[in-house]
Amino acid sequence: MSSPNTSLEAFNTLGLAINAQTLTIAETPDAITLAWKNSQQLNQPFIVLGEGSNVLFLEDFSGSVVVNAIKGITIEEHDEAWHLHVGAGENWHALVEQTLKKGITGLENLALIPGMAGSAPIQNIGAYGVEFKDICHYVEALHLPTQKIIRLYREECQFGYRDSVFKHAMKNDYVIVAVGLRMAKQWKPVLTYGDLTKLNPATVCAWDIFNAICHMRQSKLPDPKITGNVGSFFKNPLITAEHATALIKQWPAIPHYPQASGEMKLAAGWLIDQCGLKGFRVGGAAVHRQQALVLINENHATPQDIVDLAHLVRDRVGQKFDVWLEPEVRFIGARGERNAVEVIS
Numbered sequence: 001m002s003s004p005n006t007s008l009e010a011f012n013t014l015g016l017a018i019n020a021q022t023l024t025i026a027e028t029p030d031a032i033t034l035a036w037k038n039s040q041q042l043n044q045p046f047i048v049l050g051e052g053s054n055v056l057f058l059e060d061f062s063g064s065v066v067v068n069a070i071k072g073i074t075i076e077e078h079d080e081a082w083h084l085h086v087g088a089g090e091n092w093h094a095l096v097e098q099t100l101k102k103g104i105t106g107l108e109n110l111a112l113i114p115g116m117a118g119s120a121p122i123q124n125i126g127a128y129g130v131e132f133k134d135i136c137h138y139v140e141a142l143h144l145p146t147q148k149i150i151r152l153y154r155e156e157c158q159f160g161y162r163d164s165v166f167k168h169a170m171k172n173d174y175v176i177v178a179v180g181l182r183m184a185k186q187w188k189p190v191l192t193y194g195d196l197t198k199l200n201p202a203t204v205c206a207w208d209i210f211n212a213i214c215h216m217r218q219s220k221l222p223d224p225k226i227t228g229n230v231g232s233f234f235k236n237p238l239i240t241a242e243h244a245t246a247l248i249k250q251w252p253a254i255p256h257y258p259q260a261s262g263e264m265k266l267a268a269g270w271l272i273d274q275c276g277l278k279g280f281r282v283g284g285a286a287v288h289r290q291q292a293l294v295l296i297n298e299n300h301a302t303p304q305d306i307v308d309l310a311h312l313v314r315d316r317v318g319q320k321f322d323v324w325l326e327p328e329v330r331f332i333g334a335r336g337e338r339n340a341v342e343v344i345s
């Protein structure tokens with residue numbers, strides 16, 4: 001299905017009122033290829049979307065937007081693990097719930113993350129001590145120029161914190177069409193984060209974790225169906241050990257998480273909060289009151305309102321802590337992705 005001059009308001013969770021030249025809902029890899037070939041012929045830009053929960057459209061998109069709607073879930077039971085093959089257009093949270101209902105554990109910590117299964121590898125979604133890489137077996141991607149589908153195993157995906165090969169070498173020309181997941185039958189609860197530490201590892205079940213996470217998330221993250229947002233707007237910054245030591249000396253309460261690399265990860269939400277920015281508004285955009293890392297479309301925000309607010313937040317945090325935040329959300333201009341740091345600097 002393809003429609004011209006379409007509003008993307010319902011296709012980005014910030015709820016920004018922007019348009020695309022063409023919108024296609026693609027249920028097969030062939031439909032994606034066809035839309036891509038058409039855009040090549042017209043020399044128009046082309047972009048694939050899942051649920052638009054990690055994008056900021058800066059202006060109308062002067063090309064073709066394809067929404068990945070490739071469905072299908074296949075489950076295989078092996079001696080030691082469950083193997084799932086999941087179409088890229090399956091909703092992630094519905095998949096989490098569906099697996100738990102079938103007695104398959106392992107996805108519970110990643111409950112309530114918006115978006116599609118095919119988008120999960122791109123920034124290696126993560127929450128509450130688990131990342132996509134922990135259950136990833138493979139990712140299948142369509143190479144648009146040759147129409148070949150290639151399979152990358154986990155080790156080839158270059159997963160990092162909110163990062164993967166799909167943000168770098170495979171950013172252009174590839175569209176993820178399926179993911180393969182592997183969940184061990186021998187279940188080990190991950191109870192390292194927040195309120196999960198209060199659960200008893202001896203008696204806890206996966207549904208307890210699922211319910212606790214849904215509760216924690218609902219208490220601080222706005223529901224995009226009610227208030228436009230893209231989750232954490234910025235990544236949590238990684239700084240050098242020396243810089244961290246100086247900051248901890250000055251602000252002993254600063255949350256800090258040592259990394260295997262020797263770097264220190266800080267909590268961007270805390271840094272923004274310390275600048276007194278909760279509830280701060282620019283036009284229709286605002287810093288969420290329950291979680292300062294979330295920027296919201298409070299009242300008919302324009303893309304420029306969000307950009308101006310992000311600029312102000314980055315500037316205030318940078319001036320106070322000499323830590324320069326980088327957006328997690330992907331910035332999309334009229335002809336394709338733009339460098340987010342450059343846009344808000």
Ligand code: FAD
Nearest residue numbers: 050051052053054114115116119125126127175176230231
């Ligand atoms: P989109 O926003 O549609 O796309 C994201 C990027 O991937 C775009 O650049 C797009 O062009 C590209 N893309 C999309 N589909 C494909 C494809 N099939 N092939 C190639 N490229 C593609 N993230 C976390 O990691 N952890 C969280 O806890 C978390 N919580 C969130 C909470 C809220 C309330 C919200 C709104 C967002 C949250 N996010 C979180 C961010 C977001 O949910 C994830 O990044 C999610 O994986 C995005 O999925 P999507 O389908 O909406 O992707």
Ligand code: EPU
Nearest residue numbers: 127128231232234235236255267269270273290291292293
């Ligand atoms: N904090 C504040 N004030 C705030 C927000 C946070 O002081 O306004 C403090 C908290 O008290 C806590 C620390 O900052 O000490 C971290 O906060 P939180 O546990 O809420 O997690 P986060 O670092 O803000 C990250 C991810 C989330 C993920 C949660 C849970 C990033 C950029 N964000 O948030 O992912 O759900 O941890 O694991 O890594 C997303 O990527 O969109 C996202 C929502």
